[in-house]
Amino acid sequence: MAMSNGDKTLQSICYKRGSLQLLDQRKLPLETLYLDILDTKDGWEAIKEMVVRGAPAIAIAAALSLAVEASNLASFDGTSDDASVFLSKKLDYLVSSRPTAVNLSDAVIKLKEVIKKAAATAKEANSVFQAYIEAAEVMLEDDVTSNKAIGSYGASFIKNYLKDSQKITVLTHCNTGSLATAGYGTALGVIRALHADGALEKAYCTETRPFNQGSRLTAFEMVHENIPATLIADSAAAALMNAGRVKAVIVGADRVAANGDTANKIGTYSLAVSAMHHAIPFYVAAPLTSVDLSLSSGEEIVIEERSPKELLHTRGGLGEQIAASGILVWNPAFDVTPANVISGIITEKGVITKNGKDTFDIAGFVHKTSGNS
Numbered sequence: 272m273a274m275s276n277g278d279k280t281l282q283s284i285c286y287k288r289g290s291l292q293l294l295d296q297r298k299l300p301l302e303t304l305y306l307d308i309l310d311t312k313d314g315w316e317a318i319k320e321m322v323v324r325g326a327p328a329i330a331i332a333a334a335l336s337l338a339v340e341a342s343n344l345a346s347f348d349g350t351s352d353d354a355s356v357f358l359s360k361k362l363d364y365l366v367s368s369r370p371t372a373v374n375l376s377d378a379v380i381k382l383k384e385v386i387k388k389a390a391a392t393a394k395e396a397n398s399v400f401q402a403y404i405e406a407a408e409v410m411l412e413d414d415v416t417s418n419k420a421i422g423s424y425g426a427s428f429i430k431n432y433l434k435d436s437q438k439i440t441v442l443t444h445c446n447t448g449s450l451a452t453a454g455y456g457t458a459l460g461v462i463r464a465l466h467a468d469g470a471l472e473k474a475y476c477t478e479t480r481p482f483n484q485g486s487r488l489t490a491f492e493m494v495h496e497n498i499p500a501t502l503i504a505d506s507a508a509a510a511l512m513n514a515g516r517v518k519a520v521i522v523g524a525d526r527v528a529a530n531g532d533t534a535n536k537i538g539t540y541s542l543a544v545s546a547m548h549h550a551i552p553f554y555v556a557a558p559l560t561s562v563d564l565s566l567s568s569g570e571e572i573v574i575e576e577r578s579p580k581e582l583l584h585t586r587g588g589l590g591e592q593i594a595a596s597g598i599l600v601w602n603p604a605f606d607v608t609p610a611n612v613i614s615g616i617i618t619e620k621g622v623i624t625k626n627g628k629d630t631f632d633i634a635g636f637v638h639k640t641s642g643n644s
Contacts, residue, residue, distance in 0.1 A: 281449040281495055283328055284335065286411060288404065289342040291335050293323045296450055297589060300491040308332070310340040311361045318368035318375075321482065325451020326372035326525040326561060327414050333365040334378050334407040341400040354396035355386045358403055371534055371575045371605050372525040373563045382406055414453035417558045418460045420619035425461030425521070425556055428615065428622045430470050432552065433518055438472030439465060440518045442508060445479045445536035446488035447523035447556065458521040458556040459492065461617060466498045474500045475517065477508060479536060481602065482577075482587035505538050512549040520546045521617075524557035531610030531623075531631035532569025533557075540606040543613065552614040559618050564634055569607035577604045 285292040285305060292305040297320070306322060308314050314336025317323050323332045337358065347354060362379045369375065382403065389402035433439055441462055445451075448459030456463060465471040474493060479485035486502055493500035503511060511517055520542055526534040533539075533555050546553040566572060579600035580588035594600075610631055616623040620640035623631055 281492060282454070283323060283450045284331055284453055286335050289339060291339045293317050293332055294450070295322050296324060296488060297321055299487050308336050308339060311337050311365055315365055315368045325446060326374040327452040327558060329369060329372050330374040330378040330560070331411050331414055331453050333368065333375055334382060334410050337361050337365065338404045338407040341404055347396050349396055351390045351393040351396050351399050354399035355390035358386050358399070359383055369575060370573045374560045377560045378410060411453050415455055417619040418452050418455040418457060421457050421556050421558065421617055422455060422460035422464035424621050425554065425617040426464035426468055426470065428617065429465065429519055430468070439470050440473050440475065440516055441465065441471065442475040442511065442517045442520045443489065444477045444485065444522045444539055444542055446484040448489065448492040450488050450492060451523065457558065458523045459489065461521050461556050462498065463496065471499070474498055475503055475511060476500060477503055477505045477538065479538060480505055481581040484536070508542055509545040512545055512551055517551055520551060520553045521556055524555045524561050525605060526572050527555070527557060527562045527616060527633065528566040528569050528572060529564045529633050530568050531613060531616065531633055533608045533613060534569060534572045534574065534605045535608065537603055537606050540608045543608045547612045553612060554615050554617055555613055556617040559620060559637060562633060562637060564637065569609060572607055575604045577602050
């Protein structure tokens with residue numbers, strides 16, 4: 272069952288206990304449609320089929336789909352340990368929906384810890400379910416708080432770095448706003464904060480082919496928020512930089528390796544190389560949940576490949592065929608930007624910089640700030 276909701280255009284996740292609706296982002300910007308998510312199967316499908324996308328939003332949507340299923344269980348015949356096993360298996364299933372975004376597996380690890388602790392002390396299954404539901408709801412709240420901090424730190428840092436500029440022009444890629452998170456956004460949150468501070472002259476957004484998250488979603492958010500913005504073709508970015516019309520590039524991330532190599536939407540690497548050639552600072556904005564210290568470099572990041580249909584058909588695979596039948600397709604959803612072309616990584620705890628060195632100390636930053644959560 273679906274419901275249309277004009278008042279919540281930029282709310283990708285609508286949740287109250289026992290009920291979850293996800294904005295169908297495949298329909299935007301022409302149609303605003305919310306889909307009811309009743310259980311983890313619905314959640315898995317919504318993530319896999321790009322109803323919901325954006326690393327933080329994927330994690331929250333997955334966690335809440337299980338919270339809804341747990342809330343609405345008619346009965347559960349089993350012990351607290353049985354409840355723990357039930358929830359853990361459902362979480363493992365959800366992780367398989369999209370492999371590249373580390374936020375999802377990070378959320379699952381944290382939620383499993385909550386489940387384990389609850390099962391160790393609880394006398395009945397219901398207490399374990401309750402503990403899980405509350406933890407998933409806290410993740411939803413924390414994501415918005417974290418995004419606003421990213422916006423604030425990023426805007427301050429960029430304004431300080433570009434102090435000679437009266438107004439700042441920023442280029443962004445993919446969609447990293449309210450639609451990609453629980454609310455506010457990461458890279459788009461920084462742009463939103465710059466705009467609120469009166470420091471933004473204009474934001475440029477790429478189409479972000481082949482799924483067009485830039486033209487369909489980022490442009491939609493910019494117009495909705497009255498942020499001055501201009502849409503460009505992906506292939507126009509280098510020319511725009513060469514014309515001196517970009518002061519900074521800000522993108523999001525699905526995974527950040529221990530050395531600062533970053534996986535993000537395909538096309539990000541091209542922007543980073545162009546930015547370095549034109550001496551333009553290139554920033555990655557992401558919550559610390561996107562950091563994966565278990566990976567020494569970006570070479571270890573699993574890159575998801577998506578359906579050839581996204582290239583063979585219009586509207587990212589949803590429309591009519593435009594490519595020759597029989598042509599082979601390579602369609603990676605992400606690429607890896609090496610740390611050496613990244614100027615800084617903007618997080619909810621501050622901006623990670625190289626401090627005059629050639630490399631980032633991501634682990635040092637995480638450990639230094641972990642006590643201040």
